[in-house]
Amino acid sequence: MQSALNFHRDARAVVGNPVLRAGFRGAMDFLMAKRAAQFPDEGAFAELRAAGEAIRRYSLARLPDLLEQLERNLTANGIRVHWAETPEEACALIIEITAKAGGKLVVKGKSMVSEEVELNHALAGAGIDALESDMGEYIVQLAGERPSHIIMPAIHKTKEEIARLFAEKVPGVDYTDSVDALIQIGRRVLRDKFRETKVGLSGVNVAVAETGTLCLVENEGNGRMCTTVPEVHVAITGIEKVVEKLAHVPPLMTLLTRSATGQAVTTYFNWISGPRRPGELDGPREVHLVLVDNGRSGAYADPRFRATLQCIRCGACMNHCPVYTRIGGHAYGTTYPGPIGKIISPHLLGLEATAPLVTASSLCGACGEVCPVKIPIPDLLIRLRQQSQGNAASPLIPGAGAGRKRLMATAMGLWSRLYGDPGLYRLFAWVATRFRFLAPSRQGAWTDSRAPLKPAARTLGERMADRR
Amino acid sequence: MTARDRILRRLRSAGVEALPPPVLPAAFRVGGALPGEAPVDALRRNLEGAQAVVVDARAGDWRAELARICAARGVRSLLLPPGFALAPWPEGPALRRFDRPIEEFKTSLFEDTDAGLTVAGCAIADTGTLVHADPAGQPRTLSLVPPIHFCLLDPRRLHGSLADAIAAEGWAAPMPSNLVFVSGPSKTADIQQTLAYGAHGPKELYVLLAEAPAGPGE
Numbered sequence: 001m002q003s004a005l006n007f008h009r010d011a012r013a014v015v016g017n018p019v020l021r022a023g024f025r026g027a028m029d030f031l032m033a034k035r036a037a038q039f040p041d042e043g044a045f046a047e048l049r050a051a052g053e054a055i056r057r058y059s060l061a062r063l064p065d066l067l068e069q070l071e072r073n074l075t076a077n078g079i080r081v082h083w084a085e086t087p088e089e090a091c092a093l094i095i096e097i098t099a100k101a102g103g104k105l106v107v108k109g110k111s112m113v114s115e116e117v118e119l120n121h122a123l124a125g126a127g128i129d130a131l132e133s134d135m136g137e138y139i140v141q142l143a144g145e146r147p148s149h150i151i152m153p154a155i156h157k158t159k160e161e162i163a164r165l166f167a168e169k170v171p172g173v174d175y176t177d178s179v180d181a182l183i184q185i186g187r188r189v190l191r192d193k194f195r196e197t198k199v200g201l202s203g204v205n206v207a208v209a210e211t212g213t214l215c216l217v218e219n220e221g222n223g224r225m226c227t228t229v230p231e232v233h234v235a236i237t238g239i240e241k242v243v244e245k246l247a248h249v250p251p252l253m254t255l256l257t258r259s260a261t262g263q264a265v266t267t268y269f270n271w272i273s274g275p276r277r278p279g280e281l282d283g284p285r286e287v288h289l290v291l292v293d294n295g296r297s298g299a300y301a302d303p304r305f306r307a308t309l310q311c312i313r314c315g316a317c318m319n320h321c322p323v324y325t326r327i328g329g330h331a332y333g334t335t336y337p338g339p340i341g342k343i344i345s346p347h348l349l350g351l352e353a354t355a356p357l358v359t360a361s362s363l364c365g366a367c368g369e370v371c372p373v374k375i376p377i378p379d380l381l382i383r384l385r386q387q388s389q390g391n392a393a394s395p396l397i398p399g400a401g402a403g404r405k406r407l408m409a410t411a412m413g414l415w416s417r418l419y420g421d422p423g424l425y426r427l428f429a430w431v432a433t434r435f436r437f438l439a440p441s442r443q444g445a446w447t448d449s450r451a452p453l454k455p456a457a458r459t460l461g462e463r464m465a466d467r468r
Numbered sequence: 469m470t471a472r473d474r475i476l477r478r479l480r481s482a483g484v485e486a487l488p489p490p491v492l493p494a495a496f497r498v499g500g501a502l503p504g505e506a507p508v509d510a511l512r513r514n515l516e517g518a519q520a521v522v523v524d525a526r527a528g529d530w531r532a533e534l535a536r537i538c539a540a541r542g543v544r545s546l547l548l549p550p551g552f553a554l555a556p557w558p559e560g561p562a563l564r565r566f567d568r569p570i571e572e573f574k575t576s577l578f579e580d581t582d583a584g585l586t587v588a589g590c591a592i593a594d595t596g597t598l599v600h601a602d603p604a605g606q607p608r609t610l611s612l613v614p615p616i617h618f619c620l621l622d623p624r625r626l627h628g629s630l631a632d633a634i635a636a637e638g639w640a641a642p643m644p645s646n647l648v649f650v651s652g653p654s655k656t657a658d659i660q661q662t663l664a665y666g667a668h669g670p671k672e673l674y675v676l677l678a679e680a681p682a683g684p685g686e
């Protein structure tokens with residue numbers, strides 16, 4: 001399992017790497033500008049966003065009913081529905097489906113949930129190859145890495161690095177740093193795989209309960225390949241991704257594509273409501289949906305953290321986060337990096353594994369402002385900080401107090417005694433002002449880039465008294 | 469108890485109160501698309517913005533336009549929907565029909581089909597989207613596998629917005645097994661945010677506007 005415990009070390013490594021820094025900065029500026037161009041009118045954005053939030057909240061309020069309705073209608077449409085409480089269960093289900101189909105290879109469209117459950121690893125353990133087919137994911141897999149962004153997985157790589165990678169790893173390919181040529185190389189390799197594989201896997205952007213439909217948006221066409229060409233299509237998603245009506249899909253998908261990549265619409269919008277029917281000449285013979293819980297029902301039971309399930313995984317909070325923009329996605333060590341990762345990873349992995357993450361925020365509020373479904377990310381971060389200090393333990397998030405440090409706890413304890421007792425406070429202030437010359441000129445990390453702190457010559461109370 | 473039951477039981481035990489149904493902004497209600505631009509102009513503008521080529525053949529012969537583009541692009545083989553008659557077809561690429569299950573000709577579909585032709589069931593103006601809602605008549609891979617995609621569209625089948633299309637087309641009862649929206653050629657910006665076309669699907673998309681393009685023949 002991943003862990004965020006090396007967060008500080010890994011973040012520092014990125015901050016010291018000018019190539020990576022420039023890459024992230026450039027990519028984030030690009031995504032921010034594209035998104036901004038899609039929401040020129042504040043009022044219209046506010047209205048659309050309110051609708052997005054209302055749709056997600058309405059759906060979540062009815063989540064168990066909608067899941068049952070979804071299951072009923074998917075089943076009626078010929079799609080088989082499976083439920084998994086844990087990553088292990090999800091992987092076991094997919095291995096079983098693949099084995100039954102006689103598959104030795106699973107070609108994958110983009111799916112963050114499959115990353116979350118570490119599907120590729122589990123498949124390898126069962127002797128099944130997993131091949132990523134989204135260009136960014138393909139590059140990342142070829143390099144033996146993990147995605148650094150949920151929408152643009154290979155954002156941390158320059159085209160020269162990709163050119164070297166292809167020349168080294170793809171048989172019969174010479175070095176070229178033309179982006180067009182590189183994409184055509186990927187296309188060629190993957191086309192053969194789409195054609196050969198028995199099993200294709202995809203994520204789901206939103207599932208519609210009233211019709212039993214799985215919606216997928218994408219630009220490349222690999223998602224359509226994975227869900228159309230192989231005999232068996234397996235979709236995997238979290239239990240939160242369901243809405244009630246078809247009419248709820250357009251506002252959500254507009255918010256998604258505009259917030260994610262600054263597009264009014266993606267190239268493809270693929271609505272899957274069943275396997276190949278009689279009289280049809282292509283399409284999968286079998287379609288499966290694996291619904292994954294993995295901590296989501298725990299977040300659901302918590303009235304504050306339920307909001308994290310509103311997320312439509314657009315990545316806008318990352319693109320606008322001053323921390324993510326500087327350190328990229330890998331340092332977080334979790335499947336979902338950036339602000340959204342900080343608030344959902346504790347449910348997935350527990351606070352022990354993620355305690356440093358909740359502190360990695362300036363609480364500037366940018367993530368909360370851009371979130372298309374209005375998740376109050378900064379508020380939730382504060383809440384998680386309290387929990388990780390053991391101050392607001394919740395039975396729903398394991399590992400309360402995991403971020404507590406003896407020195408800090410002692411300092412904070414003294415501080416609160418001082419502030420809770422007027423006499424003691426006045427005494428302290430008097431001593432501090434009279435002995436200000438004792439303030440050290442080196443004050444740890446603070447003076448690395450700032451002037452040392454020195455108490456004023458007189459206390460605020462004394463100066464106020466003079467005024468009267 | 470199964471995983472399903474345990475998950476549902478946990479969700480139910482949270483005792484979340486129901487909320488009133490969401491109110492959708494005007495643009496997402498039926499007939500709410502912004503007036504102003506003629507729908508066909510909006511469709512064209514949006515498709516062209518996504519690098520598609522739109523050819524208005526309403527006044528002339530779309531077959532001639534098709535043959536002209538095929539010649540210009542060096543198309544040697546063109547795959548047609550099942551039962552589609554492309555006559556008269558004076559000269560041009562070899563015509564084949566998608567008239568067998570994909571398993572029977574996967575190799576030739578992937579390896580030596582230069583272009584595919586589909587007939588869009590309808591289209592959406594405000595996003596520049598071509599809709600394929602009939603997987604039996606318009607096989608899914610026809611608009612996906614060949615490197616060039618030609619799409620015939622009768623502009624009278626144009627809806628203002630997706631909300632209008634959902635309401636008017638009656639897809640919900642019941643949904644087609646696969647509803648495919650195409651809003652341009654396949655693309656990716658996964659390498660250094662540099663846009664490249666033809667990632668996995670067609671590299672080129674030509675939209676031919678024609679009233680009542682010959683339906684399935686024979």
Ligand code: SF4
Nearest residue numbers: 311312314315317371
């Ligand atoms: S939290 Fe909001 S901004 Fe971040 S990925 Fe989810 S929906 Fe997008």
